[in-house]
Amino acid sequence: MKASKKQRRQWFWLGTIIVLLVLGVLIGYSVAYYLQSEVEETGVDVCVGEVCSRSIHIHADLSGSICGQAINLTKEQGPLTEAHTHKEKNLLHFHNTLQFDRQTNRVLDYGPLALKKSLADLDMVLPETCLGSDQAAKLQLKVNDKIVAAGLDYIWQDGDELELIYQ
Numbered sequence: 001m002k003a004s005k006k007q008r009r010q011w012f013w014l015g016t017i018i019v020l021l022v023l024g025v026l027i028g029y030s031v032a033y034y035l036q037s038e039v040e041e042t043g044v045d046v047c048v049g050e051v052c053s054r055s056i057h058i059h060a061d062l063s064g065s066i067c068g069q070a071i072n073l074t075k076e077q078g079p080l081t082e083a084h085t086h087k088e089k090n091l092l093h094f095h096n097t098l099q100f101d102r103q104t105n106r107v108l109d110y111g112p113l114a115l116k117k118s119l120a121d122l123d124m125v126l127p128e129t130c131l132g133s134d135q136a137a138k139l140q141l142k143v144n145d146k147i148v149a150a151g152l153d154y155i156w157q158d159g160d161e162l163e164l165i166y167q
């Protein structure tokens with residue numbers, strides 16, 4: 001008995017779907033194999049050899065004063081690849097990748113998050129002395145209400161409330 005037109009059409013579509021599925025699996029495998037041999041990705045970490053990159057997006061509040069002038073970061077200030085502000089005033093953003101060692105899981109260079117670097121990114125200059133004073137200005141940094149001795153070398157973290165008094 002000859003298969004009806006309807007049946008033949010059904011077989012045709014079934015065959016097409018199977019071929020597409022097989023192709024899809026093959027392509028998926030080869031892409032996965034390629035990625036594994038070149039770059040290994042686990043979540044947001046991308047590793048090439050022993051060095052991995054981890055993307056981070058963190059924020060911190062910055063307040064205080066420099067030589068008596070209240071710190072007032074405007075909106076959309078600083079380069080987007082470094083510390084910068086967006087819609088909110090005095091809120092530092094940092095979204096970029098940091099490199100870390102695959103074996104030890106230690107970040108190789110926290111430099112981009114050192115407070116002095118972030119201040120420089122935002123064009124904030126700390127003069128040697130404040131106007132009207134003949135003594136070198138001193139910096140006091142509080143992080144979440146606690147004095148931090150590291151001062152400008154402090155590596156800021158997500159959620160920090162940074163209070164910088166320079167006078």
Ligand SMILES: [Zn+2]
Binds near residue numbers: 085
């Ligand atoms: Zn941003």
Ligand SMILES: [Zn+2]
Binds near residue numbers: 058059093094095
């Ligand atoms: Zn942000």
